[in-house]
Structure formats: structure tokens, C-alpha cells
Amino acid sequence: MKPAPFEYYAPKTVEEALQNLTDLGYSGKVLAGGQSLIPAMNFRMARPSALVDLNTVAELAYIRPTADGGIAIGTMTRDSVVEYDPIVKQRMPIVAETIGYIAHAQIRARGTFGGAIAHADPAAQLPALSLALNAKLLVKRKGGERWVTAEEFIVGPFMTVLEPEDLLVEVVLPPLAPRTAGSYKQVSRQRGGYAQAATISMVGLDDRDRVKDVRCVLFSVGETPILSKYAAKVLVGNEPTEAAIADVAAYVAKNECDPGSDLHGTAEYRRQLVQVLVRRSLTEAVLRAKK
Amino acid sequence: MTQLVKINVTVNGVSYEREVEPRLLLSDFIRHDLKLTGTHVGCEHGLCGACTILFDGESVRSCIMFAVMADRHTIETVESLGTPDHLHPLQEAFMEKHALQCGFCTPGFLMTLVDYLGDNKNPTDEEIREAIDGNFCRCTGYENIVEAVRLAAKKMAAHS
Structure with a gap:
């Protein structure tokens, strides 16, 4: 065997x-x-x-819309169940958009939302999505429980804060503020294959179209998914102009990721992908947020 | 001492009770224990799609599941589709359009597509290509498979 x-x-x-x-x-x-x-x-x-x-464990598979407009997802909920859930689609379209890029339908039918986050593969979609959506993770152990943010949860490649006796039981995606939208962009050699570079951007606008909140996450280009600090620093409070977005994309590609070289592309090439993908995803997220 | 777990699985409408080692893969259980060798194993790590079966009606890869995970679940393999005298419309379409050469990958394609065409009656070529993106074929170049799926969708619509 x-x-x-x-x-x-x-x-x-x-x-x-x-x-x-x-x-x-x-x-x-x-x-x-x-x-x-x-x-x-x-x-x-x-x-x-x-x-x-x-x-x-049947009690670990569920999708529960929360009263504040968020969504709570049981750790064993299959990817395909989340992908096609009408409330998830309505409240956070970025979730279904992102899940569509996970491997193939046969894998999404078995793979689980919480399992992928706990596995913390630096090239995987759901750890990055949980970071982009500022997810709160409920971790239980015998006789106790604690909440951990997605940012605290992943500490390295395939490494999380989970101790051997811990179990990730629920992922809570907090509600999106009004005029907030996301966009997923990746380049991979074939559909369903690992991305050579990928980004998920969430942008929230105020009523005068200035950026209120931005979470731009890169993945498959470092040891963990990376939340761009620079994007928030320079965009919040300002208009997301073409020039401002281009500046963020260039900075992020140069300073905030750490891609390696492999058979299919050099580190330099993948940095260039990051620049293009960050620009495209921020631009699309802004457009969607204005709708 | 080897741990054995008793499982009860319904495969192609027949209920089986067996004792299995927890590490036995579902694909190997189907082939070796149940002697249903229509399900093929290619890469054995979830890439090639040859081992695709229906698990509670959904296409999944049987080489990356353990047999114990199928306890009290329902499985269909390629043997459930048709017989040589009465092929499933999807199998007919594969034959008519020469959508197989060596045939090794075919059971996986069929089980992927029987699930897909059940939910998508009239897919575009692009959607067909997306539906089979998790199955490798090293002979056909996929063109004839896409044609066969188009034909199968028509045949299945006529049957229903």
C-alpha cells in the first residue's frame, strides 16, 4: 500500500x-x-x-450568515458548497470568484474551507482569501477556545499557530463595508495549476470615491500570503487614480514579495507578474466598488 | 497489530461490507477488493483524473481518499454507465467521435462528464474545456473529446 x-x-x-x-x-x-x-x-x-x-463530524459542515452581514463557515464545509452558496455569492462575491481557481471541480468537491487554511500552503487560495477578508478564526482545544485573526494565524510556509491539540473549527468572514468590492487575478501555466503569482485585492470607497480601506494580498510569491502594508499606507484617504495604483503595483513588486526561481519562471519574471496583477486587481476592485 | 475498520459502501447499487486497513486508498479498494477494474489509477496523487468516480453523486478523485471515508456513502464507477450492448449516450459519443485512443484516461473523463452534463445540459466549448481541466489525456489532443461532449449533450437531451 x-x-x-x-x-x-x-x-x-x-x-x-x-x-x-x-x-x-x-x-x-x-x-x-x-x-x-x-x-x-x-x-x-x-x-x-x-x-x-x-x-x-457532521456538526463542522455549515454556512451560517451572521446578523451583522458576515458569514460563518464550519471548517469541514466543502469548497464547492461555499462556491455555489447563494448567500455567500450575494454577500461576498469574491469568495466564489476565488474558489473557482482552486484546482479542479473534483478537488473542490472534497477539499474543505478550514482544512485549506490550516494547511497554510503559501500557494493556496484560501489562506490568502482569509487574509484579504480579515477573517477571524475560532480555534478550540479540550476545555478552551480562542479567536485568532487570519494575520496572526499563518506564521510560515505550512505553519500556523495551531498546537497539536488545537482544532480550527470555524472561519468568520466579517461583513464588508458598503461600497467594498474585491478582485482576484493570477497567472498560472494551466487552469487549476499552481499560480506563478496571484493577488486578491479588496477595496472600500467613501461616498466621494476616496479609498477608505484596502487589503491587497499577494500569494505564491513568498513563504506566506502577504498583506501589502504599502497599499494601505498610500491609498487610504486618497483617490485611487491610475497613477496611484501603478505606484503601489511597482512598489509591492519590488519590495513586498519574495518569489523564487523555478523551471517555469525566474524570480524577476514573477516580480513583473506581481506588478501587473496588483495593478489589474486594484483597478478592477475599484471599478466594482463604484458600482 | 494491524487495525481493521469495518465499512459499508454502496457501489453501483450493490451494498458491500468489508474490513479494511485505514491506509487503503479508495481507488485500490475499488480495484483490488471489489475487483472493479474499470476505475484506472494513473498518477496516484490527484493530478491526472483517471481514477475519477462519483461519490454521493459528485465527481471526485478516488486515489486521494481512503476507503474508510466511504463508509455509509454511495459510489458509482464507470461500470455503472453502460454495457457493450447498451452504451451510455456519453460512451456512444466518445466512440463515434474517436474521443479515445489508448483508453486509459477514458473512465475518468466519463465519470467527470456524467456529473458535469447532469448539471449543464448545453455547455459551450469553453465550458467543456473547463469541465475537463482536471483530466489528462496523452493521446487525443482533447479536440475529439470536446466534440464528443458536444454530441453527448445533444444525445442526452434527446434521451431525457
């Missing part, structure tokens, strides 16, 4: 899952949708000695 042997736990409730994780400590690993973990196990690049399978 391809994967190395492991002990298997199939809890029915969150409480049972937390107990399993506490008992197992460093030898336990959570199995969510499995679309990244199982391929790694097939190659024996990952050899967890015990898996706690959340697929049997």
Missing part, C-alpha cells in the same frame, strides 16, 4: 475530536478533505502515526 500505516480515529463530535487530539499529542494529525494530505501520504512525504478524521 502507498501510505505508511497509521492509527485511525473517526470521532462523531467536536468534543470527541478534541479528546482524540489531546490524547494523541504530537503523533496525531487532523484529516479534513485530504486533498493535500493524502497525496503527500501516498508519496510517504507525510507519515502521520495517527489520523483524526473530521469527515465523520
